[in-house]
């Protein structure tokens with residue numbers, strides 16, 4: 001039996017791992033989640049070679065969604081802080097489209113993750129705690145693209161990402177990192193007055209903050225599940 005509705009190949013490119021999964025038209029997984037380490041150096045050529053290999057291990061698909069750890073404008077990479085400078089200006093979406101002969105949509109990784117998590121009501125902020133610090137802001141479910149809280153200077157000439165990213169976690173340890181996280185969240189409430197905050201990413205498992213009904217911890221899988229939303233104008 002074949003699925004009539006379009007199948008999305010969702011790809012999540014991270015600083016340490018590249019993940020991939022097939023989704024149905026509403027974002028439900030229809031394959032296993034595949035993960036391989038991000039190649040080194042993580043240049044466009046090396047990442048594309050890894051994607052070509054991964055693609056061979058997965059079934060048929062009709063379209064592609066890519067979550068990328070940087071700012072994306074019209075399918076072109078604008079920033080790539082935790083990958084490689086060779087990405088800047090790289091037309092990633094059109095390169096994959098020509099190579100795989102499938103339509104491709106791309107967005108920032110935290111934005112894609114957010115689409116799977118948000119409820120689509122009010123002001124919602126998403127933070128992802130992984131190699132870098134991802135951030136995405138939505139009003140009534142519409143993304144305000146380009147928010148890069150991670151690279152905003154915070155304390156002592158260091159950025160939020162310096163404190164809360166992977167390097168910050170390793171430098172400060174779990175207890176201090178959680179203290180910084182609580183203070184950073186406090187800053188975001190004053191800056192954005194969000195109605196709900198979602199926190200995801202590989203390091204979210206280290207969070208020890210007290211439960212708060214306005215804060216939801218989201219699964220890391222959401223990084224892929226939000227991929228279908230790129231094809232549905234952000235709707236699930």
Ligand code: BGC
Pocket residue numbers: 014015068069070071079080081082108109110128130131132133134135148150151161
């Ligand atoms: C990048 C963001 C990204 C985050 C998580 C940051 O360094 O600037 O665009 O969302 O890392 O990957």
